[in-house]
Amino acid sequence: MQYRTVGTTPKPFWEAIKEFPTACGDVGWAAVHNIVQLLGHFRERGWPVLYPYVSPKQSFDHGRLSDKVPAIMTVAAKGYEFVAEVAPREKDILLPKKHPSAFFGTPLATYLIEAGADTLVVGAGEVAPAAPPAAASAAAWSTPSPITSACWCLKTPFMIAPRPRMRSISSTWHRNMPT
Numbered sequence: 001m002q003y004r005t006v007g008t009t010p011k012p013f014w015e016a017i018k019e020f021p022t023a024c025g026d027v028g029w030a031a032v033h034n035i036v037q038l039l040g041h042f043r044e045r046g047w048p049v050l051y052p053y054v055s056p057k058q059s060f061d062h063g064r065l066s067d068k069v070p071a072i073m074t075v076a077a078k079g080y081e082f083v084a085e086v087a088p089r090e091k092d093i094l095l096p097k098k099h100p101s102a103f104f105g106t107p108l109a110t111y112l113i114e115a116g117a118d119t120l121v122v123g124a125g126e127v128a129p130a131a132p133p134a135a136a137s138a139a140a141w142s143t144p145s146p147i148t149s150a151c152w153c154l155k156t157p158f159m160i161a162p163r164p165r166m167r168s169i170s171s172t173w174h175r176n177m178p179t
Helices: 011-018 026-044 063-067 070-074 108-115 127-140 169-174
Strands: 050-054 094-097
Touching: 026 108, 050 108, 063 070, 094 108
Parallel strands: 050 094
Antiparallel strands: none
């Protein structure tokens, strides 16, 4: 997760977007705390952690996506830094991306195939639009993909709702999510 998604400190949405127009504020920081737990769970077991992240936008990145969401072209350099609490560690795999899906234009599928992965756990900083495309792409590669709903942050509660078959890794994390 990057500061562009949550802001540099927890604050309400309308304050967070003054710092980064792509931020979701307090709800993002609630997801950060849950992602810390999820990362701990994976690292204790020696499971791989892959970090698809938004690469900094340059003037030549202007195109259809920035036409739809012009604010993505105005994020300051600090916004592209990883949130300290969930920053990658030495053995984590970093996957820079220019578009919402972690699969599109990245070597993610190659890493999953090489690792013999049979499941992809998706914990997204901002569920819309990142997590559903990643889960759908994983399904296209025949990889089950539970989306950890407790690790999402939504700018509004109306963007997406988990389907009954999507369940979090731990009901404890789910119960701790703000409503």
